Amino acid sequence: MNLVTIGIGGIEVSADRGAVLITHGLGSCIAVIAYDARRKIGGMLHFQLPTSSLSPDRAAESPGTFADTGIPLLFERMYALGSRKADIVVKAAGGGNFHNDNGTFDIGRRNHTMMRKIFWKAQVLVAAEDVGGSKSRTARLFVDTGQVTIQSGSEVMPL
Amino acid sequence: MPEPTPALLTDILGQVLQESAFIFAEPDDEPAAWQGPVLTARIAFESTRGGTLRLVTTPAASAEIAANMLGIDPGQEADENGRAAVAELLNVLGGAFLTRYFGTAVPSQLGLPSTELGDPPPPARRRCCATTVRLESGAPVVMELDLEEGR
Amino acid sequence: MGLDLLVVDDSPVTRKMVRRALSLCGLEVTEVIEAADGAEALEKLGQRHVDLVLADINMPVMNGIELVERMSRDPELCTVPVVIVATPMSQDRVEFVLDKGARAYLAKPFRPEALRDVVVQILGTPGGPNA
Numbered sequence: 001m002n003l004v005t006i007g008i009g010g011i012e013v014s015a016d017r018g019a020v021l022i023t024h025g026l027g028s029c030i031a032v033i034a035y036d037a038r039r040k041i042g043g044m045l046h047f048q049l050p051t052s053s054l055s056p057d058r059a060a061e062s063p064g065t066f067a068d069t070g071i072p073l074l075f076e077r078m079y080a081l082g083s084r085k086a087d088i089v090v091k092a093a094g095g096g097n098f099h100n101d102n103g104t105f106d107i108g109r110r111n112h113t114m115m116r117k118i119f120w121k122a123q124v125l126v127a128a129e130d131v132g133g134s135k136s137r138t139a140r141l142f143v144d145t146g147q148v149t150i151q152s153g154s155e156v157m158p159l
Numbered sequence: 160m161p162e163p164t165p166a167l168l169t170d171i172l173g174q175v176l177q178e179s180a181f182i183f184a185e186p187d188d189e190p191a192a193w194q195g196p197v198l199t200a201r202i203a204f205e206s207t208r209g210g211t212l213r214l215v216t217t218p219a220a221s222a223e224i225a226a227n228m229l230g231i232d233p234g235q236e237a238d239e240n241g242r243a244a245v246a247e248l249l250n251v252l253g254g255a256f257l258t259r260y261f262g263t264a265v266p267s268q269l270g271l272p273s274t275e276l277g278d279p280p281p282p283a284r285r286r287c288c289a290t291t292v293r294l295e296s297g298a299p300v301v302m303e304l305d306l307e308e309g310r
Numbered sequence: 311m312g313l314d315l316l317v318v319d320d321s322p323v324t325r326k327m328v329r330r331a332l333s334l335c336g337l338e339v340t341e342v343i344e345a346a347d348g349a350e351a352l353e354k355l356g357q358r359h360v361d362l363v364l365a366d367i368n369m370p371v372m373n374g375i376e377l378v379e380r381m382s383r384d385p386e387l388c389t390v391p392v393v394i395v396a397t398p399m400s401q402d403r404v405e406f407v408l409d410k411g412a413r414a415y416l417a418k419p420f421r422p423e424a425l426r427d428v429v430v431q432i433l434g435t436p437g438g439p440n441a
Binding site for chain 2: 110113123
Binding site for chain 2: 320321322323324326327330368369370396397398399400401402403417418419
């Protein structure tokens with residue numbers, strides 16, 4: 001088993017059937033998990049913020065930090081391995097809501113809303129998601145099967 | 160039943176803008192300073208109390224809302240659908256208000272939304288409460304509730 | 311052979327949104343027909359077969375409840391499933407609409423995957439990835 005860990009702002013794609021893509025500590029961040037079952041190609045993005053417009057320098061340095069730069073790049077990297085949009089199934093996890101002194105500033109929900117907006121515009125269905133709440137999540141994608149699991153504490157559930 | 164509050168309207172408007180149009184709007188205490196024609200949408204409702212909900216915004220904001228709801232880029236199609244988008248937004252707001260304020264156990268009915276483009280409307284006669292939010296573009300959206308006296 | 315679907319809503323924006331959401335569902339769709347109210351829907355249903363109707367409730371001329379009632383009384387149309395896609399409403403209204411013959415109720419704003427789940431559940435059609 002080849003464990004590929006994705007950190008905050010990270011994007012990884014793999015056609016290695018022995019690979020497991022994993023990302024930890026999904027609080028308000030969101031993991032976007034993309035899988036092409038026909039070609040057994042998997043990808044994962046761990047984004048932290050919804051839009052790059054206020055931080056173009058940071059977006060240039062780390063496009064995976066933002067939904068609006070990270071999601072298109074995830075798909076481009078899937079395509080580079082031979083995948084096609086029509087064959088990619090998308091799932092998502094994270095977007096938790098945690099206490100913030102500024103009550104109107106809810107990054108988890110903003111991340112989720114931006115992600116939905118991007119996929120709606122791109123005409124991509126979000127097939128399943130485990131978002132919201134106030135738990136921290138770990139997401140795994142098994143490239144040989146396309147199975148996605150979300151772990152919170154000791155509880156592991158399929159997505 | 161307590162009277163509706165501006166905070167309730169702000170919460171409902173914010174939630175519906177997020178879920179219907181993927182827009183995060185910020186509450187604004189400053190009254191909207193309209194410049195030019197505005198789009199006003201109205202919808203009547205009946206429940207244990209009747210009333211009207213009203214949305215007022217700019218044509219540019221309505222196009223922004225339409226573009227987001229339809230998943231398209233700003234442009235001619237969004238401009239042409241702005242009015243219909245605001246009408247539908249108010250329709251969804253109406254349903255959300257009825258279920259949030261009156262609950263789902265009480266029979267409620269919504270009318271059909273109407274829209275008009277023109278001068279900013281005068282304040283509603285029995286205006287119960289109102290809220291102003293600003294879209295990401297800075298455009299204001301005002302939601303007003305005109306509620307009949309309790310029976 | 312793909313599915314023929316009828317979307318009934320007085321809002322042209324909603325009709326476009328439903329059409330777009332249907333295109334994401336992974337269904338094989340031949341045609342999506344539109345109607346702006348229940349009366350126009352009945353007219354179109356009289357002209358051709360559809361596999362599923364997605365209808366709002368609050369519409370001018372003829373609302374969605376009357377459309378469902380008329381379809382359930384028609385020997386041919388009573389077999390066409392109707393999914394109500396409408397604003398959140400009181401529980402008694404949801405139950406009323408389902409009692410009248412609607413097969414399911416989906417609250418606006420709906421998520422495309424929720425629409426997919428309802429349509430697949432009713433038509434028994436396997437879904438797939440993006441269109």
